[in-house]
């Protein structure tokens with residue numbers, strides 16, 4: 001059994017990790033931390049876990065965490081910077097759900113996150129945990145940066161086009177919608193029912209911190225600079241990301257449907273839907289699947305890719321567990337066979 005610790009158990013990604021891991025056949029949950037809820041039984045805070053775990057929250061302690069085989073960080077940005085190196089030194093591996101190790105350029109990270117990068121020394125060993133791109137490196141990794149939610153849906157949607165060099169120089173567009181759980185469990189006015197329901201709005205149009213992360217992944221895939229406009233929107237749903245991606249590809253001869261199907265044929269968590277489909281966020285709610293549909297308007301040369309995920313599963317905790325499975329040589333879908341909830 002893999003001994004698992006979680007730092008930050010009271011946020012949405014922390015409890016989502018628990019929901020997945022309590023049913024994982026190869027995992028023994030050892031530690032779950034919260035400084036504010038020290039001593040509280042986890043199931044008292046999250047009744048969905050009653051009968052599934054007897055764990056209590058405890059304060060983060062490197063020695064205890066170091067007795068685990070792997071430690072997940074489900075914490076705000078900056079926390080993994082301060083603790084990851086010490087935990088790696090105990091021999092445990094680290095899977096970080098925050099953005100602390102996602103950007104390879106520490107200066108760029110400091111610019112977007114507005115704080116000093118606290119772990120430049122271990123940054124070079126971090127592997128970007130997008131299995132569909134980096135599976136071989138993930139296998140050998142000791143420190144994983146789990147991709148952000150928007151970056152997962154946008155990169156998976158654009159990858160086949162970029163890897164095959166099918167897009168001429170142009171401004172690509174990612175028009176993305178997120179559910180409110182993406183903003184986390186912490187109280188904020190924008191997440192109140194009266195503010196977020198029956199309404200929809202764009203935000204961070206000037207520049208969102210996921211832009212450099214998405215661009216970094218897209219440029220690796222394309223092998224050249226990529227221009228991207230990324231506009232996130234908050235929508236009145238709890239879970240889900242819907243990305244509508246636009247690219248101009250005039251005179252395209254390729255059969256895009258066949259290209260996408262071939263690219264993801266062996267990917268357990270990417271489902272390319274039949275031509276003409278319109279995937280709904282509901283079709284992935286609670287599951288680790290990214291559903292993609294590709295459309296091409298031959299008369300205008302416009303390619304439109306639709307990509308949906310559950311922000312808390314393929315966009316965070318599910319993808320984190322997928323990384324763990326790969327790192328420890330387990331079945332990649334172990335603990336991740338949940339079918340989406342309908343309706």
Ligand SMILES: NC(=O)C1=CN([C@@H]2O[C@H](COP(=O)(O)OP(=O)(O)OC[C@H]3O[C@@H](n4cnc5c(N)ncnc54)[C@H](OP(=O)(O)O)[C@@H]3O)[C@@H](O)[C@H]2O)C=CC1
Nearest residue numbers: 008009010011012013034035036074075076098182184316
């Ligand atoms: N919500 C989403 O859809 C997604 C979120 N993420 C990322 O995952 C991470 C977790 O997000 P979310 O689940 O929303 O939770 P929060 O960001 O609200 O983090 C909450 C957890 O972190 C703990 N924590 C906070 N500060 C510290 C600290 N200094 N040391 C140790 N523990 C600390 C808190 O417990 P306590 O203070 O009691 O110790 C709490 O359990 C974030 O980086 C977020 O950006 C990634 C993808 C998607």
Ligand SMILES: CC(=O)N[C@@H](CCC(=O)OP(=O)(O)O)C(=O)O
Nearest residue numbers: 098099148149178179180182183
């Ligand atoms: C709706 C909403 O507020 N979404 C968050 C992104 C989700 C998230 O937590 O992003 P990370 O994966 O980088 O941690 C935001 O825009 O900041």
